[in-house]
Amino acid sequence: MQPLIDNARTFGRRPEEFARLADGQSPQVLFITCSDSRVVPALITGARPGELFELRTAGNIVPAHATDRPCGETATIEYAVQVLGVRDIVVCGHSHCGAVGALVRGDDLDAVPAVRDWLAHAADAPSAADPVDPTVAEAVQRHVLTQLLRLRSYPCVEQRLAEGQLRLHGWYYEVHTGRVHEHRAATDSFETL
Numbered sequence: 001m002q003p004l005i006d007n008a009r010t011f012g013r014r015p016e017e018f019a020r021l022a023d024g025q026s027p028q029v030l031f032i033t034c035s036d037s038r039v040v041p042a043l044i045t046g047a048r049p050g051e052l053f054e055l056r057t058a059g060n061i062v063p064a065h066a067t068d069r070p071c072g073e074t075a076t077i078e079y080a081v082q083v084l085g086v087r088d089i090v091v092c093g094h095s096h097c098g099a100v101g102a103l104v105r106g107d108d109l110d111a112v113p114a115v116r117d118w119l120a121h122a123a124d125a126p127s128a129a130d131p132v133d134p135t136v137a138e139a140v141q142r143h144v145l146t147q148l149l150r151l152r153s154y155p156c157v158e159q160r161l162a163e164g165q166l167r168l169h170g171w172y173y174e175v176h177t178g179r180v181h182e183h184r185a186a187t188d189s190f191e192t193l
């Protein structure tokens with residue numbers, strides 16, 4: 001923790017870079033990814049402060065849209081689309097994902113019931129052709145597509161897509177190489193970005 005504190009102490013010594021941020025934010029992209037510490041969206045994309053609106057959840061799960069209870073994830077997505085007017089949404093899964101791995105293996109998560117119940121949001125548990133593949137690449141990629149489908153069911157997303165004001169992207173990030181793969185609709189496969 002101490003190195004992080006040390007960096008935070010010196011971080012604000014560049015006031016000229018941050019002053020304009022007081023005027024507000026107008027990010028063009030909502031970036032939805034896993035909470036995993038190995039995935040650093042600003043590092044991957046080179047985004048500067050104000051450029052990426054982020055939603056991070058265990059397993060980059062997009063919960064089903066519901067209005068009968070408060071949901072932080074739904075609120076974040078709605079705000080990004082309706083208020084900020086983002087033009088692109090990226091759902092980025094990653095290799096070696098603990099959440100997707102637990103789903104694929106059917107791990108017993110009774111010791112962490114909040115995690116168990118959250119992952120139950122993940123609709124169909126992704127299967128893997130090779131369940132011992134440590135990257136769980138295939139399962140993560142399928143999982144990303146499931147979350148994109150969920151996203152399409154959000155009324156605000158559906159509307160902006162119909163208006164041609166929004167694009168959705170499925171990414172797969174390799175934590176061990178730094179490479180990003182993007183889902184291509186034409187071939188229905190993930191290919192190097």
Ligand SMILES: [Zn+2]
Pocket residue numbers: 034035036058059060094096097098099100
């Ligand atoms: Zn993960």
